[in-house]
Amino acid sequence: MTKAGAPEISAETLPPSALSRLAHRKMALVGISLILIAFLGAVFAPWLTPYSPNDQMFDGLTLEGAPIGPSATFVLGTDLLGRDLLTRILYGARTSLLIGVVANGIALVIGTVVGVTAGYFRGWVGGVLMRFTDLMMAFPALLLAITLAAIFQPSLWIVVMVIATVNWVQAARVLYTETTSLAEREFIAAERTLGAGNLRILFRHILPHLVPTIIVWGTLGISTTVLLEATLSYLGIGVQPPTPSWGNIIFENQTYFQAAPWLVFFPGAAILMLALAFNLVGDALRDVLDPTQRGSE
Numbered sequence: 001m002t003k004a005g006a007p008e009i010s011a012e013t014l015p016p017s018a019l020s021r022l023a024h025r026k027m028a029l030v031g032i033s034l035i036l037i038a039f040l041g042a043v044f045a046p047w048l049t050p051y052s053p054n055d056q057m058f059d060g061l062t063l064e065g066a067p068i069g070p071s072a073t074f075v076l077g078t079d080l081l082g083r084d085l086l087t088r089i090l091y092g093a094r095t096s097l098l099i100g101v102v103a104n105g106i107a108l109v110i111g112t113v114v115g116v117t118a119g120y121f122r123g124w125v126g127g128v129l130m131r132f133t134d135l136m137m138a139f140p141a142l143l144l145a146i147t148l149a150a151i152f153q154p155s156l157w158i159v160v161m162v163i164a165t166v167n168w169v170q171a172a173r174v175l176y177t178e179t180t181s182l183a184e185r186e187f188i189a190a191e192r193t194l195g196a197g198n199l200r201i202l203f204r205h206i207l208p209h210l211v212p213t214i215i216v217w218g219t220l221g222i223s224t225t226v227l228l229e230a231t232l233s234y235l236g237i238g239v240q241p242p243t244p245s246w247g248n249i250i251f252e253n254q255t256y257f258q259a260a261p262w263l264v265f266f267p268g269a270a271i272l273m274l275a276l277a278f279n280l281v282g283d284a285l286r287d288v289l290d291p292t293q294r295g296s297e
Helices: 019-023 027-042 085-121 125-140 141-151 156-167 169-183 186-193 198-234 246-256 264-289
Strands: none
Touching: 019 027, 019 156, 019 264, 027 264, 085 125, 085 156, 085 169, 085 246, 085 264, 125 186, 125 264, 141 156, 141 198, 156 169, 156 198, 169 198, 186 198, 198 246, 198 264, 246 264
16 A cells, blocks of 8 residues: 555666666676686685695606696696696685785775875865875886885785785775765765764765775776786796796796797686676676666666
């Protein structure tokens, strides 16, 4: 029963949720599927392959000591030390996903704190924070990451901190702009008039409005982080062997590129797949979480 004159609300008239809109985007589903494949491969690596990532098999090399190509025994072939390449790629997925998620998460937290604080308080606080952000943006991210990684002894957690240090600035700039706009809205002024404190306004009214942007930047940032980790590892200043990562697999086997191209092609394809997957999901999330797009769907 509905009140007289009130329109009857049915399931057909309700606006679709973000998840349902996301489920209708084919490219987003492709990206989610690729991420799921990488995640499951990383988690279940010990059950998907009978080898350890550092096992050097006697039958993993030819009589001349060259790597063996893809075969029934070694699906993706072996590397220059006779190790199963599929095994190393599966275990390398753990490294790439761990660094991608953790480093990007830290960068997003730093960017959110800096951007929201600068955008809400403005004045000298915002000026100092944003000039520091501009200073960080002036340095090429890759060059700065290489410098920091070269100063400290390379390890997995050093790589995480290095990537987080150079990747927070873009999120800070975007969130600063959105926070500045939100802080001038009438409902924020009304909250101040009613005596609400800064923390209440920030956590109850500012941050909830920024959640869609944070989610999108968190998703898109993982692809950038994965690529940067692979670049550092390829240059020899990222994750160090024998810990497998997709970047150092290419670095170790690059001298065999012409004789054994699979040693570069397969880990390179894995990097491309994961970066593309997060980009597809991030782009789809940006569309479905953007209020201006809802009327056209």
